[in-house]
Amino acid sequence: MRGMDDVVDYLLEGDPSIRWQVLRDLTDASAAEVAAERARVAHEGWGARLLGEQAADGRWDGGTYRPGWVDEDRPFFDAWTATHFSLQQLRDFGVDPADPAVMRAIELVRENVRWDHDGQRFFDGEVEPCINGIALAVGAYFGQQVTPIVDTILGGRLADGGWNCWDEDGTSRSSFHSTICVLEGLWAWEQATGGTDASRAARLAAEEYLLERSLMNRKSDGTLIDPRFAMASYPPRWYYDVPRALDYFRQTRSADDPRFAPPLALLRSKRLPMGLWPLELTHEGPTLFSFEREGEGFPSRWVTLRALRVLRWAEASGA
Structure with missing residues (x-):
């Protein structure tokens, strides 16, 4: 190794x-x-290339959630080229929000971009918590006023502590996919603004929802909910997986909680003999360009980076 x-x-x-x-x-x-290395992100490599894909109207690929060429009669068609997921990716790259090129890009979004169905401003959010969670994380990261999204999210909590994009009447079970998106958004907003008692309470309850299920298992019988949860993906988009959840929790909690033991063991088990981690799952859909040199089954810098910083957090707590 x-x-x-x-x-x-x-x-x-x-x-x-x-x-x-x-x-x-x-x-x-x-x-x-x-800071010097971070300053290069907006001007070199993937960050510069993604910023360069933005049109003069502030959008990427002609749309807000889906690109302009997607047929609206295909609601389950995933495409990762439009504004919403491009902004998520810029945040994941860690572009400096204070860079003039980034500030200009965000100004174009704030002034021009509207949600495809009802015409709300992008940073006011829409209705589905999985979409709003990502938009909240993006807005908080780039210093935007996103309180309307927080209000919508807090009003959509389910009884078991999480969220579900498919809920219509408040009686659904929470979705891991929706819940991790919201958690990332609430945490980003708390870091940017200090949050509120209500936002912190909602975040902590949702964290418990995941922890009660060992980040991957059914509460009823302890079996794995979805095989994809145990597979490292990049970029995760709106999808949940254990490495994504651990990368979130390393920012919010100590790893000495014994409920982290099963997911940490899973993460350690995926390490390849050469000391790297593989990309196990790619979420299908058109992309502007690839962020991985090779595909599924091959070592991934992104997955390895995330795994190593999670293990550094865990080992600091003796986990």
Whole structure:
């Protein structure tokens, strides 16, 4: 197995969007080194390329949630090229919100982009919690006023503590997919604004919803809910998986909670002999371009970065 230094060197051969996060999360690099590498994201590699795909009207690929060429009669057609998922990806890349090129891109979105069905402004959100969770995370990250999204999210909580995009009357079971999207959004908003008692209570209740199920299992019999939950994907889009959940929890809790033991064991079991982690699942749909050199089953810098920073968090707590 490669030593840690070799793995870090391999990760640092990747795109600036990966390199700056490796420096921040896996090395003892100074804040100045991290900031200098992060500053490259908007102007080199994937970050610059994605920013360059934005049109003068503020949109990516002619649409807000789905690209302009998608037939609205195909509601389950996933395409990852429109504005919503492009903004999610820019946040994941970690582009500096204070970079003038980024500020201009977000200004175009704020002033021009509307949701496809009812015409609300993008940063006011829409109705489905999985979509609103991502939009909330994006808006908070880029310093936008997103209180209307928070209000909509808090009003849509289900009795078991989470959210479900398919709920129509408040009686559905929560969805892991919807709940992780909302959790990421609420956490980002709390970090940006301090949050409220209501938002913190909702976030903690939703975290418990996932933890009570070991991040992947049915509460009733302990069996795996969905095989995809145990598979590392990138980019995750609106989909849930255990590595995504662990990457969220490393920011919000200590790993000494014994309920983290099963998902952490799963993550450790996926490590390849050379010390890297593979991409196990790609969510199908058109993309503007690929963020992985190779496909499923091959080592992934993104998955490895996320796995290593999760394990660093876990080992700091003795987990």
